[in-house]
Amino acid sequence: MGARIRGRTAAPTFEMQSTDEDFMRRAIALAQQAEDAGDVPIGAVLVSGDVVVEAKNEKEARPDATAHAEMLALAQAARLLRSWRLSDATIYVTKEPCVMCAGAMVAARIRRVVYGCPDPKGGAAGSVLDVVRHPALNHRIEVTAGVLEAETAAQLQGFFRKRR
């Protein structure tokens, strides 16, 4: 996995997209685990070299409003890599990150964020705010939006439909 990620820029477009989809599929499986535990289904995978970290939304399970999947992935990756600075990391998340998570990605100097469906109500990677590419902040992040968008959107819509 790490080797494929490192070779990304030289790889043909088809393989690049395929790799993003692989990690997003894993994030969707983690989101399902969150739903099974009573949380909104959101999952995240962080990849930095050979290190791959997986996390799911645990807001209700803990309970803790800061326990979004992306936050848990960033904290775990920093522990494993023994550095708060994650400049080589790409984070995959099923939904566009909120303001907190986007701010955390900037704080951790993440290189790239890949998300599934947009969040028109609270998204901070372009929808409501663009924290990850804000000209006044000290770091900007490459954004790839809409990877497996239909599947990630359907997963969230299914969850909220069941809840009503």
Added chain:
Amino acid sequence: MGARIRGRTAAPTFEMQSTDEDFMRRAIALAQQAEDAGDVPIGAVLVSGDVVVEAKNEKEARPDATAHAEMLALAQAARLLRSWRLSDATIYVTKEPCVMCAGAMVAARIRRVVYGCPDPKGGAAGSVLDVVRHPALNHRIEVTAGVLEAETAAQLQGFFRKRR
């Protein structure tokens, strides 16, 4: 402490300001502990009813970019109160919160944030962004700025001067 907080709205202005300063002084002491441990001196106190939670910046100590004082206070308070929703809470922090922390305060539905000195480079309670009073987000937070501003600014300036 909890009782004084609950009676805050009926108390005369002098007492109200005094209470804010008391908690800010405690936050300054926590910031000193962060500096002693090799971190940028930032401290936070969260007050919700009788529950008072204290935290310091632990970004370098862990290491973890998400381990800002405010984030640790929010997570600890949620565990203690067994709820991610902290609607009665006031959070005191020595420096204006960053985007991540301001977003976390919105996510936790914090009632009020009190900070010491502004952060013109990254502050998200009015300086660079105003996340805590953003009209498009689902919660807005009362802001009291500049409590013990000179002391909190001097603490940070002293730290960065020593580092150069």
